[in-house]
Amino acid sequence: MTHQLFHSYQFTETERQRMDLDGHLAYPGLLTGDAQVRLREALAHIHSLESIEGYEPNRFAAEYNAYLEDLITHPQMLGLVNRVLGKEIRYDHCVTLNRPGGNGGSHWHSHGYAEDEPHLGFIRIFFYVNGFEINDGGLAVVPGSHLFRDTKIHAKSDSELELGWMLGKQHSTTGQPLKIEHLSVPAGTVILMWTHAAHGVSARRPDSDTRWTVVYAYRNPGKPSGARWISQEYEDQRRFASSSPLKDLISLY
Numbered sequence: 001m002t003h004q005l006f007h008s009y010q011f012t013e014t015e016r017q018r019m020d021l022d023g024h025l026a027y028p029g030l031l032t033g034d035a036q037v038r039l040r041e042a043l044a045h046i047h048s049l050e051s052i053e054g055y056e057p058n059r060f061a062a063e064y065n066a067y068l069e070d071l072i073t074h075p076q077m078l079g080l081v082n083r084v085l086g087k088e089i090r091y092d093h094c095v096t097l098n099r100p101g102g103n104g105g106s107h108w109h110s111h112g113y114a115e116d117e118p119h120l121g122f123i124r125i126f127f128y129v130n131g132f133e134i135n136d137g138g139l140a141v142v143p144g145s146h147l148f149r150d151t152k153i154h155a156k157s158d159s160e161l162e163l164g165w166m167l168g169k170q171h172s173t174t175g176q177p178l179k180i181e182h183l184s185v186p187a188g189t190v191i192l193m194w195t196h197a198a199h200g201v202s203a204r205r206p207d208s209d210t211r212w213t214v215v216y217a218y219r220n221p222g223k224p225s226g227a228r229w230i231s232q233e234y235e236d237q238r239r240f241a242s243s244s245p246l247k248d249l250i251s252l253y
Helices: 013-022 033-048 066-072 075-085 158-163 232-239
Strands: 024-027 090-096 106-109 122-128 139-141 189-194 199-201 213-219
Touching: 013 024, 033 066, 033 090, 033 213, 066 090, 066 213, 075 122, 075 213, 106 158
Parallel strands: none
Antiparallel strands: 024 189, 090 213, 106 199, 122 189, 122 213, 139 199
């Protein structure tokens, strides 16, 4: 019997509008206690594996851990993805984002997909197993930035982003000036994010424990994906195995 991944939630027109307006949608504490335990074990396993050029378990995490792989086709996971993207979807990647104490975080950036075809969606689903606080491995976002569909968003600090890419920009729907928002979420939180949304991560404090995080990405097929981290051997094994639940999800198109 498949274990419960999520507690009950809703994704109605209200949630869709919020996600489309902000570029992200947070579900605090959505992961069940059992899922949090299993995820922590799986992410610790990936964290223990040596990463060298040509062998990067963190980028191809689902290929190195059976539990992480199983979640790709978990009914509740696919149910959530279908609510956002519709029925025609493909699995794109599974990447661990574990950040131990003292980790330097991540500069501001965005990702791209089908800039000229906005009807093709691409979402990232972040599992924050033990949550995070502002300025301690915390996620920062710019609501509305995804609507620019700009893959060239890069900055090393909030001030560089505000005085650079953000300068003079307004939310295309509300007309309000774009603003940076620093998030804080409890353990078990799931955050959905459109791929073009600007985001960054603050440094993890030296005395903090590891922030256990994994991101799953799915998209509507139709364009190449530069973020698609699936080894050819793994793809061949799953695509041509009639019994594989990934058979219909792993092909590029």
